[in-house]
Amino acid sequence: MSFSDWYNRSLNKIWGFVEDRTAMKRWALRPQPEFSFKPSYWTGAFVAVALVYQIISGALLLLYYQPSTSSTLTGCGQAVGSASTAPAAWCSTYYIIHSVPMGELLLSSHLYGAYAMIFLLFLHFFRGYYVGVYKSPREFSWMVGTLLMVVTLGMGFTGYLLPYTQLAYNATNVGVVLALRLPTVGPLLGPLILADGTGQGLLSRMFDAHVILLPLALAGLFYAHLALFESHGIAPPATSDPLQRRRFTDKEEKDHVPFIPHILFYTLKWGLLYLGVLFGIAALWPWSLPTYVGNTAAVGVVTEPDWYFLWLFKLVDFQGVTPVIAIAASTAILLYILFLPFLDRSKRTHPRDRPLFIFIGTCLLEFFVVMTVWGGETPGVQIIPIQIAETLGPPFAVTALAVGLFHWRYRLSYRRRLAARQSQSFAGPYPSAVPAPHPTPSATEVSSPE
Ligand code: HEM
Secondary structure (H helix, E strand, O other), rough: OOOHHHHHHHHHHHHHHHHHHOOEEEEEEEEEEEOOOOOOHHHHHHHHHHHHHHHHHHHHHHHOOOOEEEEEEOOOOHHOOOOOOOOOOHHHHHHHHOOOHHHHHHHHHHHHHHHHHHHEEEEEEEEHHHHOOOOOOOOHHHHHHHHHHHHHHHHHHHHHHHHHHHHHHHHHHHHHHHHHHHOOOHHHHHHHHOOOHHHHHHHHHHHHHHHHHHHHHHHHHHHHHHOOOOOHHHHHHHHOOHHHOOOOOOHHHHEEOOOHHHHHHHHHHHHHHHHHHHHHHOOOOOOOOOOOOOOOOOOOOOOOOHHHHHHHHHHHHHHOOOOHHHHHHHHHHHHHHHHEEEEEHOOOOHHOOOOOHHHHHHHHHHHHHHHHHHHHOOOOOOOOOHHHHHHHHHHHHHHHHHHHHHHHHHHHHHHHHHHHHHHHHOOOOOOOOOOOOOOOOOHHHHHOOO
C-alpha cells in the first residue's frame, strides 16, 4: 500500500469515527449538489461570515464602550485638552483607538466589516434577483431575506451614532426626521426613538436597538432563513425549463456533497480570505474619529450618512421631494422587493425570459449607484428636475434598449430553433405523436417565451 493510500484511509477512518460519534449527519445542514461549488452559489454564506465577525468584534468593543453623553475627561484628556470635556461615548471610542491594545484594528475592522457585510448583502440580493432565486418554492426565503436586509440596514443606522460624533449626530437627526414624517407610524415611532428628547435619550435608544433589539430580530430571521434554505436546498442554475426547479429526489441526494466537512471548509476558505482582506484594509487605512457632539471649536461639520444611505439623502435634495415623498418612494421600493415573488409569476428563472423584471432590477441598481455617488459628491446641494432627467435618463434608456434588444434577439433565435426542431420531427424517424428521445429544449419550453 502506497503512503498516500494509507494516509487517505487513516483520515477516512478518523473522520468516520467523528461523524458517527457526533451524529453529525443528523444535525448538520443537508448535503448540496456538486454544481454549487462556485462562490456565486454561496454569497449568502459570505454575508453570514461577515455577520459572525461583526458579532465577535462588537462584543469585544462592548467591553470598553460607554453609551453615555455625560462630559468626561477619562480616556480622552489629551484629545480635548484639560480645559474642556467631551461626551463619554466619544471618549470611550477615543480610548479604544488610542489605549486598548489592537483597539484601532478592532474598531476599524468592525466599521469596515459593516460596510463589507452590507456590500455582500447587496451582492447576495442582486445575484438572487438576476438568477430568479425568489421563484417557487423559495418565495418565503426571499421575503425573510428582504426583512434581513432591512434589519441589517437598521444595524448600520443605529451603530453610526454610537461614537457620538457631530457628523453622525447630524445625519442621525435627518434620518429620525424622515422616520417621524411617516404617516400614522411616524407619531408612534417618536417616543420610541427619541425617548425624553435629550441627546442621552436618543443615544440610549440607538444603543439598545444596536446591541439588543435588532440583533435579536437578526438572529430570529437568520434562523428562519437557514431553516427555509435547509428545506429547499440551494437554488439550481437559472433556466428556461420550469421542470428543473423541483426539489432534489432522495436518489439524487445520495450523490450530493455533505455539508460537513466539504461545504463548511469551502465557505471557511472564503471566510478566511475575507478576514485577511478586512484586517489588511483596517491596518493600512485605520478609521479616524471625527469630532464629538457639541465641540464648539469645530467648524463646518457636514451632514453625511454612511455610503449605504447616501441615495436616500440625495433623494431629499431633489427639488419638490419632501421627506414624506422620499419615505413613500423608499417604502414603494421595499414593497416591490418584498412581494417580487408574487409579481413575477412566470415559472422560468433565466434572465432572458424576464425582460421587464430585469429592466426594473437594473434600473434599481443604477439608481442606487448613481444616487450614492451623487450624494457623496454633493451632499445637501439641491437638484433641479432637468439635472435629474439628464443624470438618470440616459442609463435607464440604455438599459431599456439593451434588455429589449437582448430579448428580441433571443425570441428570434428561439423561434428559429423551434421551427427547425418541428420540421425535423415531421421529417425525422419519429412519428410526430411520439416524442424524440432527447427533446432539447424541454417540452415545457415549447410555449413561446413571455
Ligand atoms: C443578513 C443577511 C442575509 C444572510 C446572512 C443570508 C444568508 C443566506 C445563506 C447562508 C443562504 C444559503 C445559500 C447561500 O449561501 O447563498 C441564503 C440563501 C438565500 N437567500 Fe439569503 N441571506 C441574507 C439576506 C438575503 C436577502 C436580502 C435576500 C433577498 C431579498 C435573500 C434571499 C435568499 C434566498 C432566496 C436564498 C435561497 C436561494 C439560494 O439557494 O441561493 N437573502 N441566504
